[in-house]
Amino acid sequence: MKIAMIGQKRVPSREGGIEVVVEELSVRMAELGHKVVCYNRRGHHVAGREFDRASLKEYKGVTIRNVFTIDKKGLAAITSSFTASLAALSGRFDVIHFHAEGPCAMLWIPHIFGIRTVATIHGLDHKRAKWSGFATKYLLFGEKMAVRYADEIIVLSKNVKDYFQSEYGRKTHYIPNGIGQPSIRPCEEIEKKWGLEKNEYILFLGRIVPEKGLEYLIKAFKELETTKKLVIAGGASDTSDFMGRLRQEAGKNPQILFTGFVQGTLLEELYSNAYVYVLPSDLEGMPMGLLEAVSYYNCCLTSDIKECMEVTGDAAFYFKKGDYKDLRDKLQLLCERVDLVKEYKMKVKKRLGTDFDWDIIVEKTLKLYSGEESLDEDSNDK
Numbered sequence: 001m002k003i004a005m006i007g008q009k010r011v012p013s014r015e016g017g018i019e020v021v022v023e024e025l026s027v028r029m030a031e032l033g034h035k036v037v038c039y040n041r042r043g044h045h046v047a048g049r050e051f052d053r054a055s056l057k058e059y060k061g062v063t064i065r066n067v068f069t070i071d072k073k074g075l076a077a078i079t080s081s082f083t084a085s086l087a088a089l090s091g092r093f094d095v096i097h098f099h100a101e102g103p104c105a106m107l108w109i110p111h112i113f114g115i116r117t118v119a120t121i122h123g124l125d126h127k128r129a130k131w132s133g134f135a136t137k138y139l140l141f142g143e144k145m146a147v148r149y150a151d152e153i154i155v156l157s158k159n160v161k162d163y164f165q166s167e168y169g170r171k172t173h174y175i176p177n178g179i180g181q182p183s184i185r186p187c188e189e190i191e192k193k194w195g196l197e198k199n200e201y202i203l204f205l206g207r208i209v210p211e212k213g214l215e216y217l218i219k220a221f222k223e224l225e226t227t228k229k230l231v232i233a234g235g236a237s238d239t240s241d242f243m244g245r246l247r248q249e250a251g252k253n254p255q256i257l258f259t260g261f262v263q264g265t266l267l268e269e270l271y272s273n274a275y276v277y278v279l280p281s282d283l284e285g286m287p288m289g290l291l292e293a294v295s296y297y298n299c300c301l302t303s304d305i306k307e308c309m310e311v312t313g314d315a316a317f318y319f320k321k322g323d324y325k326d327l328r329d330k331l332q333l334l335c336e337r338v339d340l341v342k343e344y345k346m347k348v349k350k351r352l353g354t355d356f357d358w359d360i361i362v363e364k365t366l367k368l369y370s371g372e373e374s375l376d377e378d379s380n381d382k
Contacts, residue, residue, distance in 0.1 A: 007099030017288030039084035043071030123285025156286030213280030235261030
């Protein structure tokens, strides 16, 4: 098949979970002999110009097209998905795969030309705290365009699947994100750069946005009795003001470290040597950071939202969403009970199975592309 991907910022990139997913799907599909074209945004990396890289025309067998983008908050996704949708009309694609609610606002364009479309809703973006006013309405419009015009809709959590059924009566397909093969690394670069040692820090790694619950994570950590550090790793995504508030909340506490955006060896070492991975989110689609933490066999502490619990089941600790005191108490317990941390690292190893296998995920996605009706909804819900 000839396949187009629209909605990601850039491939290859770790600017967000969508970019990781699109890369994993595209590269594997290209390896299977499909022709895949990724329509990337032009513009600067969301974490800063220092992370910009030269524009590519090809990546691991995937064709890259860079489309016109107004590189401003609230306009980048709108303009890039519009120009990508127009550009894709001449590509004679068998299917165009839109990613995220915002880009889905342009899904009607290939639809009216009779091109098969698939939409992946990575999360209910219109509910995210960083958006308001027109942006929220636009994201909700994108959701409605996917409901109305997409030939198939993929969702990443059963909670979102239930939402589409109850809100729109629309059938969707639950296909979760996958887990790659981790590179377990000793503390080397992170020790040189930040003085971090194995099992001596609590890790958050993800986008720095309000719905991740970082404000009350910092508040909870400041009340702990521990010598461990709190490492907050990740870049701001259209939320530089929020990052400023977090730094103000942290103050001059020497135990709280902001690393900024990380990738490559630094990222692998952070996951490999964390004492506990914590994700205090109020809202998620399917948390890629949590999936990656699981792949590194980390003991995880997350909020008790369904999207997190679907990933870790009984192999993680949970606290009541938004309750910083409950978060503080759970963190204190884990800091004091090394035996529990070890026990849950073993539990998470047993948790991993075929549910998060990228090759199986690609196989299911290709079936939707081709319009096969053999994708068993009941089996996907188990």
